[in-house]
Amino acid sequence: MSAPVATASPTTTAHAAPAASPRDGRRGAGGVLLSVLTWVIGLIFLAPIFFMVLTSFHPEVQATLNTPQYFAPLTLHGYREFFGASSGQSVWPFVINSVLASVISTLLVLALAIPAAYALAVKPVSKWTDVMFFFLSTKFLPAAAGLVPLFLIAKATGGLNQIWFIIILYTAMNLPIAVWMMRSFLADIPPALFEAASLDGAGLIKTLLRVIAPIAMPGIAATSLICFIFSWNELFLVNVLTSTENAQTLPAFLPSLVTSQALFLGKLSAGAFAVSIPVLIAGFAAQDKLVQGLSLGAVK
Amino acid sequence: MRWKKAPHVVAAAGCAVLLTVTAACGSSDNSGGSSSSSASSSSSSESSSSSSSSADTGSGSATASGSDTASSSAGSVASSGGSGSGSSSAPTSGGGTGGGGEPTRNPNTDGKTINVLMVNNPQMIDLQKLTEANFTAKTGIKVNYTVLPEGDMRDKASLEFKNQSGQYDVATLSNFEIPIYAGNDWMADLTEYAKNDAGFNQADIFPAFTNSLTVDGKLYGEPFYGESSFLMYRKDVLQSKGITLKDTPTWDEVADAAAKVDGAQPGMKGICLRGKPGWGDFGAPLTTVINTFGGTWWDKDWNAQVTAQPFKDAVNFYVNLVKQHGEVSPDQASFPECLNALQQGKVAMWYDATSAAGSLEASDSPVKGKIGYVQAPVKETKASGWLYAWSWAIEKASKNQDAAWQFISWASSSAYENEVGTQLDWARVPAGKRTSLYSNPKYTAAAEAFAPATLTALKNADPTNPGTQPRPTVGIQFVDIPEFTDFGNKVTGTLAANVLAGNGSVDDWANDTQSQAQAIGDTYK
């Protein structure tokens, strides 16, 4: 995966100038047309989110998109309903569960993945490629295939409807990705640095903490971001393995905003947007990390 | 073969003895019900007829209050251990009616938390809103609700009860699940709770529901609201086209009317009929039409009858009616979508649950006062309405069964009906389960448009003999076997996707469905 890495220039951020492209020089009607086209495409992809946000601030009666009511009065009614104004169902337990599940599982993933990546990248164990592929292959196992045993194991161990069980599963779910990402980041650190560290007599742990960690920080950030997003988004497992606010996360809570009577689109839009806000913030704040993360560290 | 037991038990308990009307039961003696059914049903009908007349007298239950306080304290002493496991230990009756049916504090359950799983119907949302002030404040029991759309709720409940994972104490089940689950011992026996909770007044509950929630003499569920099905229509729209509907119209007349009112107003369709996949969604009204056309899923010997002519005629009729004069994108439409469509003037008629009337006549409904109600349309039978009750059941694995009963005792009480009436809207009362409600002048005044039609529909529904031929087990809009859930979801799914929304033929669908139905039927032979 380092082929892209080897040739990658550090100019991948949006703000940095791209590598010189012959088309950059082209100006005039064609260029303007292409720019307009790019804008139009961007707006099309943004449109569903725009209407989601717009609807979320509309009163239920006007929260219809047939036809969109651009100038309906704005209100926080949808958000108040999402937070349980009239149903009395507080959303906070679900928020807390979501935060616990994604943050703790991410920390666990890092604790397990960084040493593993060290063993795979810096002083590679024999057959390290096989190990890497083993990790990746577990990502190919559809969670659905393990659904029955996971449910039965959860029931047998008292893990049903418990956040710790969800945390363990999320850790396992994200660990392969994290190992791949961290390995690729650590592989980029000059081996000389590690050697120097061990000559100093620094132990393995010290080496990891003092020398490697600071250099690997951007990689760790990218890894955390991806693990956080995937845990925050997960629905399939939580849908089957949890039942109440004791352990249910926000994705499992959202469908309950669909009520069987009358209007709920405003409330639903508010909920959908509110639940996505942490991911949106994390993603926008670390746009270039996102690319590294999504490509398992192959693209930097 | 191996699984005959549960359905036959159900057949025995299921004879429709509604209110004091016992005539409907006479015919069932000759039908699929086993010989034991007549015995048990006649005895229960006797007790019900005598007790329901006494319950007729008052909407509250002032007469019972004195004895209740006594029995409640006695009960709590008896089960001071706290972990009452259903029938063995004497359950408390804390949820009883002190005076007007108020829930009371019980030291054994005060401060407990119970988890309740329920469907997101309007009646349940009202309950959620009223819980804090009317239940938790008085009993000290905190209630955590998990409210889900019907399909998700059923998935969750079945996973929960089948595995006895003990996450929910109470769930909304129905007269479909309860007889099946009881056979596997997945629910707590409520018989003693109900008996000792004098304020609850079990005799006030419609006997048809008490019977269909009772298996082998043990009561497993209490109805929250009961419903049959009937036809709702816009009086003004039909009048403008010069149409009048009989009290019990035929399906052909309804189809004619739907054709005439289609397009009566801009964007208005003729009729709304459910088409969203699901045995309890599309499957329910469809099966009542199949029944009244003379069809059935299985005959009494478990031979699949899907390719029989009456069955195919019924499905063709339903599908064509929806395709020609029905709502937009019928394969997405179930109860909530049709309710919206009728309220917003997008359809002129709607055949669905009687409980819809409460929402249509609520004070904030745009069509309040504009709706007429007639019985479920028929063809070969005299009545075709279904019988259904969202009912509370306590999971056997629940550790808070006493508190759970207190909750049920409140939610299904006439006191709660009063609270909805006084605090929200009399039209929104979860109705169709208690005789006393129908002699409550406030309710009958608010519900005068639909209460008589609802009562007639409930009275005429006979789960043991819903069609023109004997059936292997009970059920009007369903067949009461565990396989019907998955089977019903699948075949209504293919019908909706391939025939209703696509160009597939009913014949192809029927041939495919017949073999699936036969495979299930063979396991019962």
Added chain:
Amino acid sequence: MTAVQEKQTAVSSGVAADVNRKAKKEKWVRRIPLLPALIFTIVVTQIPFLVTIWISFRKWNANRPRLSGWTLNNFERVFTTKSTLLDLWHTAQLVLVVVLVSLVFGLGIALLLNRRFWGRAAVRTMMIAPFLIVPVAAALFWRYGIFDAQQGLLSGIATMVNHWFHPDAPASTVTLVSKHPLLAVEIALIWQWTPFMTLILLAGLQSRPGDILEAAAVDGATGWQVFRNLTLPHMRQYLELAGLLGGIYIIQNFDYVYQLTKDNPNTENIPYLIYKTVNAAGDYGLASAQGVVIVIATIVIATFALRTVSSLFREENAR
């Protein structure tokens, strides 16, 4: 002599053994940091799968608690049920269509974004946004806010256009989910996954060696020639990587299929099938057999995919 010789060999073999032991120890020291992650992964991912295999040979139905014993019937039912084969086909179709279309869109958009123009950062941010909406939230909004025939945005657009010509016409209704359910799921998934592809491919484009491009420009190569002969070969790895990763996630997609087209047999994929077999049918034996089959199918596909990644890997190994 012989004694000395023996002694020598003994010593040397002793030294060799010592070296061996040291090497072994060294090996283990190297392995130790790897072990927690490896063991954790094996325990949490492999044990459930072994249990799945075991259950798939059992008669086990939650509706019939008294049933037990070994059987091959579960697998027989997987392969003889028409709808299961159809579900496999839907799964494959979803992966292929969504991955290919998102890749093509992603490449096109990446090429557009790779130019310098006014507001480039803003457009790039807009393009990322769909990927950052929680999938179930997005699916619910697509279902009720966009595809809904009565109140959805698609119907709204149709109404708007219709009103230009017939100002008094009633609101239009677009029934995409009813008529083309799989297409509806694909549209929503492509919307969410195109940004993913765009991001990776854009990074790839920007890593093209600038000097070669300049040289090509000096040589007077046309845009198409540059794309065909320089960009595309360079982008191959990125396309493969993006496609592989997208495929891994989309093959397991549950949120969209479940929320957009509940109980629709024409979109049902394997994860949803298993979910239904567990929940509605309560047939754990059958659900496990379905799980085993999907894993075998994925392993076959994954082997090809991994071979692709392998080629990337070898280049690094050779480093």
